[in-house]
Amino acid sequence: MARVVVDVMLKPEILDPQGQAVQRALPxxxxxxxxxxxxxxxxxxxxxxxxxxxxLARIHELAESFLANTVIEDFTVKVxxxxxxxx
Amino acid sequence: MARVVVDVMLKPEILDPQGQAVQRALPxxxxxxxxxxxxxxxxxxxxxxxxxxxxLARIHELAESFLANTVIEDFTVKVxxxxxxxx
Numbered sequence: 001m002a003r004v005v006v007d008v009m010l011k012p013e014i015l016d017p018q019g020q021a022v023q024r025a026l027p028x029x030x031x032x033x034x035x036x037x038x039x040x041x042x043x044x045x046x047x048x049x050x051x052x053x054x055x056l057a058r059i060h061e062l063a064e065s066f067l068a069n070t071v072i073e074d075f076t077v078k079v080x081x082x083x084x085x086x087x
Numbered sequence: 088m089a090r091v092v093v094d095v096m097l098k099p100e101i102l103d104p105q106g107q108a109v110q111r112a113l114p115x116x117x118x119x120x121x122x123x124x125x126x127x128x129x130x131x132x133x134x135x136x137x138x139x140x141x142x143l144a145r146i147h148e149l150a151e152s153f154l155a156n157t158v159i160e161d162f163t164v165k166v167x168x169x170x171x172x173x174x
Contacts, residue, residue, distance in 0.1 A: 001122070007129050022130065022154070031149045033142070035088070036133035042094055043109065046123035055120070062118050067109070 002051040003080045004059050008068045009040035043067055044080075051079050089138040090167045091146050095155045096127035130154055131167075138166050 010016050016038050023037040043063075047055060060077050068075040097103045103125050110124040130150075134142060147164050155162040 009129065009131065019130070025153070026149070029149075029153060031145060031153075033135045034132050035135050036131075038131040040129045040131070042096065042127045042129040043106070044096065044123075044125040044127070045121050048120045048122050058118060062113070062116075066112070066116060066118075 001049075002047050004045045004047055004051060004056070005078045005080050006043040006045065006059070006063045006067050006075055007040060007078070008043070008063070008073050008075045009038060011072055011074050014072045040073075041067075088136075089134050091132045091134055091138060091143070092165045092167050093130040093132065093146070093150045093154050093162055094127060094165070095130070095150070095160050095162045096125060098159055098161050101159045127160075128154075 018039040019037040022039060023034065026032075026034055026037075045059065047059070049055070056077065056079070063075045063077055064070055097106075105126040106124040109126060110121065113119075113121055113124075132146065134146070136142070143164065143166070150162045150164055151157055
């Protein structure tokens, strides 16, 4: 079983009020030197079977049609090794 | 300027209704073979200056105290190259 991670972030030109709220709060909390914060979503999908090109293409399609709103969001699909068994 | 990514996910033992809702919707939408979905948050922080050990320690502290609720959430801090200038 493999894990595929889909990261969904607002496009750079879209205003991100959540990220801005975090960024503005940082100096108040004593954290300086961070010029920008963007907040997005991370989906971890556990895939049955091998993650071959067909499976990745399906997940790409899934992310595009369902996880991200591509009018305002960009997404990336990454395969991640499931190395957490020893945790 | 460097980008540091903080991923915040619910701990594995915590119920994730958002992820479950996505997972249950997938077969209906024609996507089979995904046995679990977890949804979390991704923060992209643009850091002024070099990301040395001190800066990373500060960001770790920030993530722990402010971005994640460590009672129910795990987080990871990763440095990412800003290679998107050519996009």
